[in-house]
Structures are given as C-alpha cells and as structure tokens.
Amino acid sequence: MILELQNITLNFSGSKDSFRILDGLNFSVEKGRITALIGGNGSGKTTLFNIISGFQEGFTGNILFNGKPLHALSPAKIAQRGIGRLFQGKPLFQDLNLLDNMKLASGDSSGESPFSYLINRKKIDAGEQEKERQAIDILNSLFGADNKYTKMLHNMGSEFSYGEQRLISLARLFMGNYSLLLLDEPTAGVNPVYINTIRQIILRMIADGKTTVLLIEHNMPFVRDIADRCAYLADGRIQHQGTPCEVLDNREVKNSYLGIL
Amino acid sequence: MEYILHIVIMLNIYILLVLSANLPVGLANLLSICQAAFYGIGAYFSAYFLMRFQLPFIAVALIVMTLTGLCSLVVSFAPVKLKGDYFVLATLAFQMIVFTVLYNWTDVTRGPYGIPGIPSVKLFGIMSISGIYGYFILTAVLSGSVILLFRKLKFSPYGRVLTAIRSDELSVSALGRNPVHFKTWAFFISAGFSGLAGLIYASYISYIDPTSFTLDESIFILTALFIGGIGNVKGPVLGALFVVVTPEILRFVGLPDAVAANLRQIIYGLTLVLIMYLRPQGLWGKITLK
Known part of the structure; x- marks a missing residue:
C-alpha cells in the first residue's frame, strides 16, 4: 500500500x-x-x-x-x-506563460533563491534550459509531435x-x-x-x-x-x-x- | 538648474522606494504599509554609521541594507504566515511602533529635534560625494542599477515563483514550494532597498527627523506604486515619476497665490482619482487591483 x-x-x-x-x-x-x-x-x-x-x-x-x-x-x-x-x-497560473507554468512544477527547485540567479547565473541558465527541454518532451509525448502547445510556450496561462x-x-x-x-x-x-x-x-x-x-x-x-x-x-x-x-x-x-x- | 537636479535626486530616491515596495506588494501579494518605517530605519542606521565611522559607501550601504532587512523579520516571522488583512494590520502596527520609537527615544534619535549634520557618503572611503551634482550622479547610477537588478529578479526563477504566489498560493504549495519562504525573502529585500533609500536621503539632506517617515509617507509610496502599476518594473518607475514631478509642475500653472496651495492639492487629488478610475491597473500595469 x-x-x-x-x-x-x-x-x-x-x-x-x-x-x-x-x-x-x-x-x-x-x-x-x-x-x-x-x-x-x-x-x-x-x-x-x-x-x-x-x-x-x-x-x-x-x-x-x-x-x-x-x-x-x-x-x-x-x-x-x-x-x-x-x-x-x-x-x-494566469500571469505566467505556459513554459513557466511547466517549469514551476519541476521537482528541481534549485535556482529559485533570490540570490542564486545573481551569483551563479550560468548554472541556473543551464538548469532552466534543461527544464524547458523536459517540458517540451512532455508536451510532445502527451499531445503529439506537432501539438499546438509547444508552439504556444510563451502564451500566458489566461490565454x-x-x-x-x-x-x-x-x-x-x-x-x-x-x-x-x-x-x-x-x-x-x-x-x-x-x-x-x-x-x-x-x-x-x-x-x-x-x-x-x-x-x-x-x-x-x-x-x-x-x-x-x-x-x-x-x-x-x-x-x-x-x-x-x-x-x-x-x-x-x-x-x-x-x-x- | 539646482532645483531640477534636486527634483531628479528625489525622483531617484523614490524610484528605489517604489521598486522596493513592488516586490512584496506587486509580486508576492503582501500589502505592506510600513515601507516608510524601513526607509526611516535605514536613514537612522545610516546617520549612526556615517557620523561614527569613516566607512566607504559600499560598506555603509551593505550594513544598513542588512540591518534594515533583519528588522523586516520582526514582521515576517509572525504575520507573513498569516495573510491578507492580518498582514496589513501587522505592517500598520510596525509602522506606528517605529514612528513612536523614533519620536520618543530621544537619547538615541533626538526625537522631534532630529539629527543634523549627517556627513556625505564617501566613495571608497576617500572621495566624498558632495554637492548636488555628486548626488545627482550617485542617485542616477544607483536607481539605474536597481531598476536593472529588479528587472533581473522579476524574470528570474525566484520572480517566477513570486508571480505564481500572486496568482494562486495554494497551487504553489502543492508544487512543493513554500510560499512563506519566498515571501519572507521578498519582504527582506524590499526592506533592505528601502533602507538604502534612507541612506541616500539622510546623507543628501544631512538632516533627518521622524516626520519624514510617517504612515503618510508609506501611503505616498503605495500611491506611486498603484498609479504606475504593480507587478512589473516600468510601472513603479513611472509611478514615482508621476508623484514626484506632478506636484512640481502644478507650481508653474499660474494659480492665484491666495489659493494656490489648496488648489494644487485638489488638482493633484483629482488627477489621482481619475487615473485610478480610467486605468485601475495603473499607468503601466497589467494587474488590476482586487
């Protein structure tokens, strides 16, 4: 159980x-x-x-x-x-775009401290790219390779x-x-x-x-x-x-x- | 010319204050009405360090920002966990307490007499920033840097979580992020930068007293924020520009001397009401106040 x-x-x-x-x-x-x-x-x-x-x-x-x-x-x-x-x-989340909505759900929350982005930007950017790749993979696998959502990654949740x-x-x-x-x-x-x-x-x-x-x-x-x-x-x-x-x-x-x- | 430079210096100080208020209010959904208290705490700490020690500007700034940030924890530790009206009341109480302490603890703050003769800040411990031109350059560089910094913060992973908290705090918790942690940092950073504004103000004017840091001042900062628009970086800058420059423009519209002061207040008030009626999201905001 x-x-x-x-x-x-x-x-x-x-x-x-x-x-x-x-x-x-x-x-x-x-x-x-x-x-x-x-x-x-x-x-x-x-x-x-x-x-x-x-x-x-x-x-x-x-x-x-x-x-x-x-x-x-x-x-x-x-x-x-x-x-x-x-x-x-x-x-x-209405004020976040689709991609940020997906990234926020990531199990990896490193880089979300207010100072980490200023101190170690390269590492954070690499982590962000990895989350983006993961989000696209998930959308492609669930909705098909040519799905509309991967083309709307920067549309706000409210749209x-x-x-x-x-x-x-x-x-x-x-x-x-x-x-x-x-x-x-x-x-x-x-x-x-x-x-x-x-x-x-x-x-x-x-x-x-x-x-x-x-x-x-x-x-x-x-x-x-x-x-x-x-x-x-x-x-x-x-x-x-x-x-x-x-x-x-x-x-x-x-x-x-x-x-x- | 000096008059215009003075207005620009005050504008730069208010840009710091309004941008600082935007972090808890505009992004983290914490309506803080004690920003002037942090501004005042920063100013009084600055007066102490500038008058006692010959420290360079960067060192004084870091010390004052950290100490003011730590003062924000007095509010955060209890009420940030609470929400909405409770938090507003807690910040109101903090504002009143800070003003009362500054006004009545005369041994330390000199109470209503204020502290005169605060020295100018010294860059690298040697070169003293003096005169209106020096402060014009210092505040312009500082406000420009802080605008860039807050823009970076807004579009960073941290800013993303704060924006989400504003939309739906429960869902943020359910995704494994602790909203209290993020709000506490937002409030700490906000207090720190308000303290920095206090440092600039104290060293520029060279005199401080408690009446500069009242509840009215907190409401003035919030007014600028709501007029400019919350949740982004351009809105607070535009809001600061509006509240600092508009009253000055009204001085030159040729109102009869006998009623000029009152009429200016009425016109200013009406303009604020009209903006809120016609643009409830502020001049450059996307988020409408609820």
Whole structure:
C-alpha cells in the first residue's frame, strides 16, 4: 500500500454546532493503480484530499505514505515527499506563460533563491534550459509531435481555455517526481474530446508502474473506464470499496448516490 | 538648474522606494504599509554609521541594507504566515511602533529635534560625494542599477515563483514550494532597498527627523506604486515619476497665490482619482487591483 489513512476524524465547527465531516475513516490505496473516490457533494472527498496534502488541519488519526507518517508536514514538504495534486477548478497560473507554468512544477527547485540567479547565473541558465527541454518532451509525448502547445510556450496561462488549462495542469504534474497523484475532478467542465485526452494522460501517469493515482470523480462512465479500484465515501467513512463495477452496482450506492432506484 | 537636479535626486530616491515596495506588494501579494518605517530605519542606521565611522559607501550601504532587512523579520516571522488583512494590520502596527520609537527615544534619535549634520557618503572611503551634482550622479547610477537588478529578479526563477504566489498560493504549495519562504525573502529585500533609500536621503539632506517617515509617507509610496502599476518594473518607475514631478509642475500653472496651495492639492487629488478610475491597473500595469 502506498497510502494508508487510519481512523481519520474531522469536525467542522459552525457558529452553534460542530459537524463531523469524517468519522473514523480507514482507507488504503494500492501502489501503481488508479483508485477512484466517489461520493455525494459535501461528503468530504476534497477535504480528505486536503488532509492528505497538508492543507487541512485539526483532524485526528494517522496518515502513512510509503509506511512513513505525514502528520504535521507542510503542504510543500508533502509535495516534496512525492504527493502531487490537481485542484478542483483551479486553472494555470494566469500571469505566467505556459513554459513557466511547466517549469514551476519541476521537482528541481534549485535556482529559485533570490540570490542564486545573481551569483551563479550560468548554472541556473543551464538548469532552466534543461527544464524547458523536459517540458517540451512532455508536451510532445502527451499531445503529439506537432501539438499546438509547444508552439504556444510563451502564451500566458489566461490565454488558454478552461479545458486546455486542465490538460496542461495535468501535463505539468509530469515535471515533478511524484509517486502519488491526487486528482480532484479532472474531467469537470471539460468537453468529451478533452475527456478522452485526460483519460490517456492519466493512463500514461501510471504506465511506469511507480506512480499511483487517486482521483475524485462524478463522471461514472469515466470511473468505470479508467479506475482499477473504487471507494464510496458517505457519512464520514468509506462505505464500500472494490472494483468500479462492484461499487457502482452496489444497491446502496445506486440508491443514495447515483439516484437509481 | 539646482532645483531640477534636486527634483531628479528625489525622483531617484523614490524610484528605489517604489521598486522596493513592488516586490512584496506587486509580486508576492503582501500589502505592506510600513515601507516608510524601513526607509526611516535605514536613514537612522545610516546617520549612526556615517557620523561614527569613516566607512566607504559600499560598506555603509551593505550594513544598513542588512540591518534594515533583519528588522523586516520582526514582521515576517509572525504575520507573513498569516495573510491578507492580518498582514496589513501587522505592517500598520510596525509602522506606528517605529514612528513612536523614533519620536520618543530621544537619547538615541533626538526625537522631534532630529539629527543634523549627517556627513556625505564617501566613495571608497576617500572621495566624498558632495554637492548636488555628486548626488545627482550617485542617485542616477544607483536607481539605474536597481531598476536593472529588479528587472533581473522579476524574470528570474525566484520572480517566477513570486508571480505564481500572486496568482494562486495554494497551487504553489502543492508544487512543493513554500510560499512563506519566498515571501519572507521578498519582504527582506524590499526592506533592505528601502533602507538604502534612507541612506541616500539622510546623507543628501544631512538632516533627518521622524516626520519624514510617517504612515503618510508609506501611503505616498503605495500611491506611486498603484498609479504606475504593480507587478512589473516600468510601472513603479513611472509611478514615482508621476508623484514626484506632478506636484512640481502644478507650481508653474499660474494659480492665484491666495489659493494656490489648496488648489494644487485638489488638482493633484483629482488627477489621482481619475487615473485610478480610467486605468485601475495603473499607468503601466497589467494587474488590476482586487
């Protein structure tokens, strides 16, 4: 198991009452597989991602990543340990061009100190060229040798459509050295052609056998198509898990989440 | 001629101040309203070192910039981790505290009497920069160098991270960069260069007192930044040019003597409002204030 969540509990405090969003949740993610996390709106899926990637404080329980605890690490440290994240509805950095968006995702952050560029410019320039070459290689391998994105490297993030920004945000994750990728609704708001491209990108992510994908999705045909495992989150716990067919054909999941009687 | 040179020297000092403010405000999304406090700290440290020691300009500059930068950590260590309104309040508090200390710690700062007789800076420890022509050349070289330096910083990998922090801090964290680290450096560098402006000001005017480093001065620096445009290098330079030169131009428009001072303030204020209304991103900015 690459990721183990043990007895995770989280309460959100309101003005009068506190609300238990996760209630002793236990969940494990198998290495090298695609696992889909499904559940209704407000069931705590994104909150669980926030807990894993260090953005949510105030929970109890243990998180083990490759057998080592993640508790109390900052989001940046967790990312450096190898957990990448695609946020729901967050596009590219709008004021950076495509190339800089890709470079910023690189696992090599040397040269990003304010003085290093002034002190050792040659080395930094060489590193920047290497990152550019890596970015172009990734774009070519994902979108084809003659793709439009390698010709738009200097276009600002804001100049791309939402769907394109989603594709590039996924492509950007190849720049880092991630062994676990948390993808929050990668296909939301994206047209069917791009959904197919996203499917291919996610399959490429796990192709090396070293990377694991945990994704949140409401697109059930997509989940059936791509996921190896599926977990259903409701009432603060994982209620069912198994293959996508087993979970999605479960009577309770059908009734309470999919609305099929 | 000397009047024009004086305006240009003050313009060069404000270019340093506004460019310094642009680093936290324009790039790192930290609305700092204590830039005048760093300007003042730099000026008072400079007065001490220039009056006590015969150090060359470079040495005094490095010492003052480092000490002023270290003072920025007082603000950074707690509130930079906090964000938005909390940070603004923390910088406001720092500004008020620094002014109060400069005004009331009379044994050290001479309080409202100020410090007179601050000597000129000495290049290489021998050649004293004196007179308006000397300071014109010194400040022109300095502001030109600082413009180039900040341009390099903006387009460096460090500038890239700061620009990304402005867009989306959470995503920057998720990509393995610690925004607090980058913001702290931005604030440190900004304070250091504001301190350098304080050094030039103190040695050029040869007298400092706390009223030059008030909250009004911090707001004046921010006004210049927002008018010029945040997030790039040309905007702050143009903003400094606007706020320093416009009031001087208004002196020569032939307003009746009895109401000239008040009318100049009204015209200046209206011009600022019009610019913000017609160009909310500033004269040369791309980023619109939120």
